[in-house]
Amino acid sequence: MSSVVESKGVVFWREYFPKLEYFKPKTIDEALDLLDKYGRDARIKAGATCLTRALRARKIKPIPKYLIDITSIKELKKIEYIDGNELIIGAAVTHEEIINNELIKKKFTALWEASANIGDIETRYRGTIGGNIANSSAQADLPPALMVFNAYVTLMSKEGSRKVPLTKFFLGHKKNVMKPNELLVSVHVPEPPEGAKSSYLKFKRSIEDRALVGIAALVAYPRDPSKRIIRLAYTAISKTPFLLSEAEELFKQDKPLSKLIEEAIGIAQSKYGLPVGERGIDLRAPKEYRLHLIRIGTKAILKYLIEGIKVI
Amino acid sequence: MVRITLTVNGEKKEVDVSISESLLHVLRDKLHLRSVKANCYRGECGICTVIMNNRLVKSCQVLAVEADGAEIITVEGLTRDGKIAPIQRAFIEKFGFQCGFCTPAFVLAGHWIVNNMPKASEDEIREIISGIVCRCTGYKQIVDAIKYAIMLAHGESG
Amino acid sequence: MGSKELKYIGKRIPRVDVDKVLGDAEYAYDFELPGMLWVKLVGAPHPHAKIIKIDYSDALKVPGVVRVFTGEDFPFKVGIYAADRDVLAREKTLYYGHPVAAVVAESLEAAEEAASKIVVEYEPLPYVLTIEDALKDNAPLVHENLAEYKHAPFIYPKPGTNIAHHTKLRKGNIEDGFAKADIVVENSYKEPMISHYYLEPWTGIARVKKDGTIEVWSSHQSPFAVRNLLALSLGVPITKLVVHHLRTGGGFGGKAGLLLEHIPVLISMKLGGRPVKLRLTARENFFFMAQRAGYLIKMKTGVTANGKLVAHYGEYYLDAGAYADYTVNIARAVGLTAFGPYEIPNIHVDSYAVYTNKVPTTAFRGFGMQELFFAVESQMDELAHKLGMDPVEFRLKNVFVPGKSRTAINELLRKDAGAPAQAIKEAAKLIEWNTPSEKPREPWKIRAKGFAAFWKGPFQPPNATSSAIVKLNEDGGVDLLIGTGEMGQGTTTGLVQIVAEELGIPPEKIRVAPIRSTDMVPYTWQTVGSRGLFTDGQALVNALNDLKRKIRAVASKIFNVEEYEIEIGDGKACVKGEPEKCVELKDLALGYMQPTGITIGGPLIGAGAHVPERNVLTHPETGQILEEGHLAPFYTFGAGAVEIEINLLTGDIRVLKVVSVFDTPALNPGLAEGQVIGGAVMGINIALREKLLFDVKGEYKGLFPEGMLLNPCLSNYIVSRAADVPKDFKIKFLGVGQSDAPYGAKGIGELAMLAWPAAIANAVYNALKIRITELPLSPDKIIDEIKKKRPELLEEAEKFLELNL
Numbered sequence A: 001m002s003s004v005v006e007s008k009g010v011v012f013w014r015e016y017f018p019k020l021e022y023f024k025p026k027t028i029d030e031a032l033d034l035l036d037k038y039g040r041d042a043r044i045k046a047g048a049t050c051l052t053r054a055l056r057a058r059k060i061k062p063i064p065k066y067l068i069d070i071t072s073i074k075e076l077k078k079i080e081y082i083d084g085n086e087l088i089i090g091a092a093v094t095h096e097e098i099i100n101n102e103l104i105k106k107k108f109t110a111l112w113e114a115s116a117n118i119g120d121i122e123t124r125y126r127g128t129i130g131g132n133i134a135n136s137s138a139q140a141d142l143p144p145a146l147m148v149f150n151a152y153v154t155l156m157s158k159e160g161s162r163k164v165p166l167t168k169f170f171l172g173h174k175k176n177v178m179k180p181n182e183l184l185v186s187v188h189v190p191e192p193p194e195g196a197k198s199s200y201l202k203f204k205r206s207i208e209d210r211a212l213v214g215i216a217a218l219v220a221y222p223r224d225p226s227k228r229i230i231r232l233a234y235t236a237i238s239k240t241p242f243l244l245s246e247a248e249e250l251f252k253q254d255k256p257l258s259k260l261i262e263e264a265i266g267i268a269q270s271k272y273g274l275p276v277g278e279r280g281i282d283l284r285a286p287k288e289y290r291l292h293l294i295r296i297g298t299k300a301i302l303k304y305l306i307e308g309i310k311v312i
Numbered sequence B: 001m002v003r004i005t006l007t008v009n010g011e012k013k014e015v016d017v018s019i020s021e022s023l024l025h026v027l028r029d030k031l032h033l034r035s036v037k038a039n040c041y042r043g044e045c046g047i048c049t050v051i052m053n054n055r056l057v058k059s060c061q062v063l064a065v066e067a068d069g070a071e072i073i074t075v076e077g078l079t080r081d082g083k084i085a086p087i088q089r090a091f092i093e094k095f096g097f098q099c100g101f102c103t104p105a106f107v108l109a110g111h112w113i114v115n116n117m118p119k120a121s122e123d124e125i126r127e128i129i130s131g132i133v134c135r136c137t138g139y140k141q142i143v144d145a146i147k148y149a150i151m152l153a154h155g156e157s158g
Numbered sequence C: 001m002g003s004k005e006l007k008y009i010g011k012r013i014p015r016v017d018v019d020k021v022l023g024d025a026e027y028a029y030d031f032e033l034p035g036m037l038w039v040k041l042v043g044a045p046h047p048h049a050k051i052i053k054i055d056y057s058d059a060l061k062v063p064g065v066v067r068v069f070t071g072e073d074f075p076f077k078v079g080i081y082a083a084d085r086d087v088l089a090r091e092k093t094l095y096y097g098h099p100v101a102a103v104v105a106e107s108l109e110a111a112e113e114a115a116s117k118i119v120v121e122y123e124p125l126p127y128v129l130t131i132e133d134a135l136k137d138n139a140p141l142v143h144e145n146l147a148e149y150k151h152a153p154f155i156y157p158k159p160g161t162n163i164a165h166h167t168k169l170r171k172g173n174i175e176d177g178f179a180k181a182d183i184v185v186e187n188s189y190k191e192p193m194i195s196h197y198y199l200e201p202w203t204g205i206a207r208v209k210k211d212g213t214i215e216v217w218s219s220h221q222s223p224f225a226v227r228n229l230l231a232l233s234l235g236v237p238i239t240k241l242v243v244h245h246l247r248t249g250g251g252f253g254g255k256a257g258l259l260l261e262h263i264p265v266l267i268s269m270k271l272g273g274r275p276v277k278l279r280l281t282a283r284e285n286f287f288f289m290a291q292r293a294g295y296l297i298k299m300k301t302g303v304t305a306n307g308k309l310v311a312h313y314g315e316y317y318l319d320a321g322a323y324a325d326y327t328v329n330i331a332r333a334v335g336l337t338a339f340g341p342y343e344i345p346n347i348h349v350d351s352y353a354v355y356t357n358k359v360p361t362t363a364f365r366g367f368g369m370q371e372l373f374f375a376v377e378s379q380m381d382e383l384a385h386k387l388g389m390d391p392v393e394f395r396l397k398n399v400f401v402p403g404k405s406r407t408a409i410n411e412l413l414r415k416d417a418g419a420p421a422q423a424i425k426e427a428a429k430l431i432e433w434n435t436p437s438e439k440p441r442e443p444w445k446i447r448a449k450g451f452a453a454f455w456k457g458p459f460q461p462p463n464a465t466s467s468a469i470v471k472l473n474e475d476g477g478v479d480l481l482i483g484t485g486e487m488g489q490g491t492t493t494g495l496v497q498i499v500a501e502e503l504g505i506p507p508e509k510i511r512v513a514p515i516r517s518t519d520m521v522p523y524t525w526q527t528v529g530s531r532g533l534f535t536d537g538q539a540l541v542n543a544l545n546d547l548k549r550k551i552r553a554v555a556s557k558i559f560n561v562e563e564y565e566i567e568i569g570d571g572k573a574c575v576k577g578e579p580e581k582c583v584e585l586k587d588l589a590l591g592y593m594q595p596t597g598i599t600i601g602g603p604l605i606g607a608g609a610h611v612p613e614r615n616v617l618t619h620p621e622t623g624q625i626l627e628e629g630h631l632a633p634f635y636t637f638g639a640g641a642v643e644i645e646i647n648l649l650t651g652d653i654r655v656l657k658v659v660s661v662f663d664t665p666a667l668n669p670g671l672a673e674g675q676v677i678g679g680a681v682m683g684i685n686i687a688l689r690e691k692l693l694f695d696v697k698g699e700y701k702g703l704f705p706e707g708m709l710l711n712p713c714l715s716n717y718i719v720s721r722a723a724d725v726p727k728d729f730k731i732k733f734l735g736v737g738q739s740d741a742p743y744g745a746k747g748i749g750e751l752a753m754l755a756w757p758a759a760i761a762n763a764v765y766n767a768l769k770i771r772i773t774e775l776p777l778s779p780d781k782i783i784d785e786i787k788k789k790r791p792e793l794l795e796e797a798e799k800f801l802e803l804n805l
């Protein structure tokens, strides 16, 4: 017969957080000092929409002892647009602040649409762009929308700062390149190419749902192969959100656009590999269906951006 | 324990809180505002919604310490001098509740809409309250109540 | 009653439980006592395993911890129809999440902390997660000692198997029946386990007083059921048990019967009577509270060429999970209902509740009928299509005729049983059945209508009685004492309307205590099966008649007339035809003092009871009634129809229109519409989205703990939101009452939910010509079916995605 196994009894949920010490720094430097001092025992708190859950589940190991609330750091709350160059969004800027920004709506539409698609009004009011990225969920909405703009983030620690393209930031579901003493300070969205339009398409089962598949796209000069830029990025189909890096080259080819789209879809589908497991998320829809959504979603978003016709 | 100050339903309160508590615990257990309900403690059901600094927030997701200095409104604060708020009257007249467990959250959401978005369309109302789950009513009578409350508070033109 | 213009009945009288809107409604969730201890439960990480050792030494070290209990502390079983449940897992765990230990502490925070420190040694055993596996010859047994369990007389477990109960129904001769059939349709229908997801997680508080009185405050549907079952399970005298019903935050069947009350009670008993509270969070509620069974319904139905149903064969299986307590009786209900509201002379049905190593199950709004009618009403449409007959017409040809038809159990429906045909016709009219749906503006979408009929009565024992007391107060107001559970369905308001109407006093002058304690209010069996208003309402009408008799007796003495000459109304008792000879009820309430001082009457109290009329049991081998009578005190008939829109690209189904028709009158349209809309939205969500996920195929071995319920939270178990649901409802009550019902009104609470999965599946068929027999009708399933059976539809739709270059 089977052998004896020892298991922790399962506590399904807890109302109380672990006992932590709480800091509310006013400047980035203060925050970095704290991070440096407490390292792996410290945790950043932004909107806390995800963090509160992770703390209650005692999912973060080791269980943090210090909480650093960054929502009072003014420098992290700024949205700055350097005309013709880039958009800089502070890590603690909320989804709602992004939605209320007319420039983002016009120029960085995919980001705007992805933000508007997050959770519910209460989550958008509290949740931040930095939290959405740092949380590094395989089904997060903002990363693909940022990736089509080739966005990157600035990470800072006592030792200095570094810029990491979002495409290099994620290492897996809830895993990223950040060191324990690093703070995600800002998100940089380069000026979109001339003539570009972008959009985000999210498939979900209810108004308040995580993506079954999320697709971001950016398109410029679709009819002219020499100038054409088409970028595609996806969430909720692989270990991390990803930019379909092959696509940009592919779409430069002088072949019928619909052929190229089919090819791009094939590549995107080949990347399928959602994490499954207790911390995973795959069970909300079967693989075949997600592959189907990649197919029709990619076609739909490109049709919309190229011809202005919404089909879905 | 940390001492925080809250303005709850117009009254200033000082409370000693622990970092392991959420605002929800403080309101329910320390300030005895039992209209605030809870269900998931995961930010998913919206039942714990209160108005904090004139915004709807899920109180289970707010750390108690973080709420220091905040202004909070719960359903207990809607009735003044024995007079009920338009949103409460509307919920009663339009049958906007059944088991009532979700009701405080929807009443507050409705109250917030009445005060902040009196021109909201039905679709906008539905979108705003979509963070809160009701398993009894099918939402129609809740939406009707909110529309009616807007009318009660602002007149037909509202 | 009757001819007079009604002042309160049939009117939109506001709900009486306005404390819910004012913010001071008290639920068990909120209830606390000084010095109260908190309990936290620890679950098992194996679906089926021997418990070798539980080590809680570290838990005891957590400051504030009082004690840790395990299964061995409570060596007995509890239950209602089948006593199959351990208080905490004993010897072995029966499902993933099965509580193995209960930590008691001075604070919830300490209890939580200590619970996480418990370590258990298990020896995993083979387990079963599906009905099919559980029924195999050598299947691991969930309950080896089934033979020793106590159960109700009409429950038939099969020791040595995983069958918790078997109901048989045999009517006519099934072979002859099929011999007469020209067309036969055979299908298997499936519904997964689902969750009630009521909003108030289960909570219970208990204490034992020094004199041995046990007091319980808990989130339940029926205080007397809790009292009875606690007494039976724990062997304590009824008179020492007081169960308090507070506001209950939703039940939907999930809070019927005994829940976890025995845990705080037993712990309080062991801890010198200290008050003890167990309050779950939503996630715990998925594992520790019973959910709804899964269904496998196999049926074969025969019809003659001219459209008369002649034979029905069925095998119905309910996946009961690890404890089948209430589900055994649901298996009985679906077995005896056989094929719904249609007359068939030859029927052969076997219905089983089957144990599996999954979370336990219990009643769910509709008591199995939504699940059965998903099958029956899909089957009806398919038969109609095969006959080339309109589905509505086909239903009308076979639906019961009150006063004439005999049901599957051979019950002759009473003449005033209702208006099934009229309900079907009205629903067809309201959905404009004969007008095809408009083409949607977006050509990759498709619209169609779907139809389903239904009926149901409460499946209660024949002796399920109720009682009511009304007390007249000195201000002419009334206190109504009643044991009805109020979970939001609004029965209390309906009962107040009855008092108001009968005595002619405004509802504001009638009080029903929000807390109903079993030692204060008169008995009512249970508040389930949509029976509250009917049965408790009849008890109330009798109580009011009693009160009125007493009022007449006093008033007739005052005016020196015969009792029958006294008329009661508008808060007064008057001599008929002599409006100046009146006395106000308030002056009679506590005794009427005559001018000389001599007082007559005394405090006026009316008491009344209701006993179901000629309700009978059925034969164990045939399911036929033992003598002429009824299975239920009333049946409500109705029909529902939908118009849906399917997105052929995504597989999403949107319900555009909902039509819901009931034969009964509505005592309060505001309340009734709330039930109907809430029921429809719930039924539609069950049709489209709900499913508790288990790794039944072993696809995720190593990734999740085996046997685990995989989606125990709202992010993964989708409950619809305000922006997801239909807005267009057409609701109609035909006003055809049953003569002995209060103002004719029959229950609708569950009925509101029954039509939708079938109606939507039928609409899907009408749109795609694809018959889907398994819920939920989720977008992935729709796309999968289209790809398999109608790929051309998808190809057509995909053309709209092509670039127009």
Ligand SMILES: Cc1cc2nc3c(=O)[nH]c(=O)nc-3n(C[C@H](O)[C@H](O)[C@H](O)COP(=O)(O)OP(=O)(O)OC[C@H]3O[C@@H](n4cnc5c(N)ncnc54)[C@H](O)[C@@H]3O)c2cc1C
Pocket: A043, A044, A045, A046, A047, A048, A049, A050, A051, A052, A070, A091, A092, A117, A118, A119, A120, A123, A126, A127, A128, A129, A130, A131, A132, A133, A134, A135, A139, A140, A141, A142, A182, A183, A184, A185, A209, A210, A211, B042, B043, B044
């Ligand atoms: C009801 C609900 C619905 C949701 N719906 C969606 C959805 O539709 N789409 C979606 O993408 N997400 C969704 N989320 C997930 C999540 O809440 C949001 O993505 C949100 O943006 C997270 O931001 P936050 O500020 O709340 O992060 P927090 O919860 O504060 O933090 C999340 C994690 O990131 C870390 N962190 C935060 N900021 C920084 C920083 N500046 N530097 C370093 N580390 C940092 C924290 O330590 C923590 O580990 C939902 C969550 C909830 C509760």
Ligand code: FES
Pocket: B037, B038, B039, B040, B041, B042, B043, B044, B045, B046, B047, B048, B049, B058, B059, B060, B061
């Ligand atoms: S309890 Fe706060 S969202 Fe559910």
Ligand code: FES
Pocket: B097, B098, B099, B100, B101, B102, B103, B133, B134, B135, B136, B137, C199, C249, C250, C488
């Ligand atoms: S009224 Fe019961 S959950 Fe909304």
